[in-house]
Amino acid sequence: MKKLLIIAICLFSMSPFVKAQMFNVNYQMSIPFGEVKDFTDKTSFRGFDMGYHYFLSDCFSVGGALGWNTFYEEEKNVTGYFNFNKNDDVYAITGHQYRYINTVPMLAIGRYYMTGNTGSIRPFVGLGLGTQWTEKRLDVGLYSSTISRWQFSVNPEIGACIPINEQFAANVGVRYNYATKAANGRIPEFQSLTFNIGIILMR
Amino acid sequence: MKRFLTLILAGLFAQLMVSCYPEGAEYVEDYDVAMTNYNKSADFSAFTTFAIPDSIVHFSNNEDATIDHQYDDQILKLVTENFVKKGYTLVDTTQKPSFIVTASAFSNVSYSYYMDNWYNNWNWYWGSSWWPGTNPFYPYYPWYPSTVYSYRSGSLIIDMISTTTREDNKVDVVWNGIADGLLQGSGVSILYRLEKQINQCFEQSPYLMK
Numbered sequence: 040m041k042k043l044l045i046i047a048i049c050l051f052s053m054s055p056f057v058k059a060q061m062f063n064v065n066y067q068m069s070i071p072f073g074e075v076k077d078f079t080d081k082t083s084f085r086g087f088d089m090g091y092h093y094f095l096s097d098c099f100s101v102g103g104a105l106g107w108n109t110f111y112e113e114e115k116n117v118t119g120y121f122n123f124n125k126n127d128d129v130y131a132i133t134g135h136q137y138r139y140i141n142t143v144p145m146l147a148i149g150r151y152y153m154t155g156n157t158g159s160i161r162p163f164v165g166l167g168l169g170t171q172w173t174e175k176r177l178d179v180g181l182y183s184s185t186i187s188r189w190q191f192s193v194n195p196e197i198g199a200c201i202p203i204n205e206q207f208a209a210n211v212g213v214r215y216n217y218a219t220k221a222a223n224g225r226i227p228e229f230q231s232l233t234f235n236i237g238i239i240l241m242r
Numbered sequence: 243m244k245r246f247l248t249l250i251l252a253g254l255f256a257q258l259m260v261s262c263y264p265e266g267a268e269y270v271e272d273y274d275v276a277m278t279n280y281n282k283s284a285d286f287s288a289f290t291t292f293a294i295p296d297s298i299v300h301f302s303n304n305e306d307a308t309i310d311h312q313y314d315d316q317i318l319k320l321v322t323e324n325f326v327k328k329g330y331t332l333v334d335t336t337q338k339p340s341f342i343v344t345a346s347a348f349s350n351v352s353y354s355y356y357m358d359n360w361y362n363n364w365n366w367y368w369g370s371s372w373w374p375g376t377n378p379f380y381p382y383y384p385w386y387p388s389t390v391y392s393y394r395s396g397s398l399i400i401d402m403i404s405t406t407t408r409e410d411n412k413v414d415v416v417w418n419g420i421a422d423g424l425l426q427g428s429g430v431s432i433l434y435r436l437e438k439q440i441n442q443c444f445e446q447s448p449y450l451m452k
Contacts (some may be wrong), residue, residue, distance in 0.1 A: 062249060113266075118446050131446050134275030137266040159369070178266055180275030180422055181395055240248060 048069055059094040061102070061200075063210055069108045071140075074220075074227030078175065079110035079138050079159050086188040086233065090148065102148050104167065108233065110140040119179065137178040144192055144227065151202030152200070153188065163212075165192035168196035171218050173226050188221035200239060208239040273395075274423035274435050276442035284404070284416040286450050291331045293339040294322055298398075299346045313433050320437055321345055321400055324444040329452025341402045341416070347426060349396040396425040398436055400443065402450075417450055419443030 067086035071079060088106025095101060114136040120129050146167035153162050174187035198212020218229035267273055280286075287318060298314045322332055331337050400412060402417040421439035444450065 062248065064248075128276050128279050130279045132275050132277045133442050133446055135267065135272050180273050181424075182275075238251075 059099070060242045061090075061092040061094075062209075062240040063090040063092065063104075063178070063237055064080075064088075065090070065106075065176050065210060065212075066237040067106065067108060067233050067235055068215075069110070069231045069233040072107070072230035072232065075110065075140060075229055075231060078098060078152055078155055078227065079112040079140050081112050082112065083108050083110045083231075085109040085111075088144070088235070092148070092150065093157070096151050097157075100150045100152070102150075103169075104144070104148055107140050108142045108144075108231070110142075112138045114138070118178075121179075121182075121184075132179055132182075134180045139176040139178075139184075140173065141176075142171050142173040142218075144194070144218075145169050146192065146195075148194075150196075156218070160201050161176060162199040163197070165196045165198070167196065168192070171216075171229070173199075173218070175226055186222060186225050188217035188226040189224065190221050192216065192229070194220040196235075198235065206241055210235060211239045211241050257271065270424050270426040271435055274421075276439040276446065277422060278418065278443050278447050280447065280449065281415070286416070287452060289340045289404070290337040290374060290418075290452065291333040291337065291426060292325055292343055292402075293333055293335045294318060294325075294340045294343040294345075295335075299344070300344065300379045301348045308394055310429070313429065314434065316344060317436065317440070320440055323355065324441065328450055344401045344403065346401070347396065348399065348415040351384065395423065397409055397422045398431075400440070413434040417447065419447070 059175050065088050067083075067088060069086050071081075071083070081199035086106065086108035088104050090102055090104035092100040117135065117136055118131055118133040121132055122129060129131035136139055142166075146169035148165055148167040150163045150165035153164070155161075169192050171190050171192040172186060172187065173190055173239040176185045177185065178184075183227060194214050194216050196212055196216075198210065200210055202208040212235040212236060214233045216229065216231045220226060220228040283436065296315075296318065297311060300311075300315060325343060326332060328340075335342075353388050399419045400419045401415050402416040404416050419440065421443060423432075423435060423439065
């Protein structure tokens, strides 16, 4: 641990010379698939993430990202079938349904930059592994049902970093998000395609 | 300076995210629902005749509330019409109807049902609060009435009770429909919304047919 710390400090202190760090903020748009689409089928335009990437060499970086995506759908005058607490009966409830999925992915990300640290466009492929906290909510009338769980999450991605000047760069990319189902499927298997557009601060 | 800019940027992002978070229900009628439940083992075609009392039982937790019976006739008429449309015949109580229809109105968020079994035991008692925890209607995993504390909510409950005596002498509710919403706006507009939900209760119960 101590060794790691020393290595980290050395690398960090070197960073002004090697431009070895990136701080990244992205706006995200996300298209749901599969069971997520069944629940909230609209494309989400509410999402962002923040990431930090550290270059191990010219071509490889490791880092992490923390994000938030909101999916929403409104269904007017639909009949749904619900269970209530302490009661096994199924109730038919007709009304407006307001459905929400909020998901907060926390990923460790490894990236490979095909053209290394040079070029006006630096394409990369990456893989994010981690967890995502997902909350699923359905409101109908004066009733509301919420469930939230942690899901295991895998996120392959492709993208490009486009340097603007010494300090700033633009980031574009697309990430496929897959997460395992939780709570016996009450939190669905998560699939979405997320588009990133953002800026990078380089050091 | 760079850090400051980053902070501002992050702040703006957060602001953007919060400000465009989806709203959900906007108008009073967006909260209206029609709920129905029935006894799966009941044979609805075996019922033929029904009787209905001439008033609605009102429940309110506010002792000072003046109970307004002015719409009772209209509501009961609508309920009767719906049952007639389903093929049942309205008779007088003296003619031994095969089921009885009751209508109860609850207002001001303080009703609590006691249901150890929905069909067998259909009692109510004056519970402490409608809000989460004590409400047996408190829905499954964890369903809870959403936070609309500043509003009054109201429900009209229509029960279809079989007159056939059960072995355990309990009331045999074979079907019920609940029109549920917020008591906001004029009496007429509430009545209009209520009527819509009452009709919906019957519409979503195709099994209820002579």
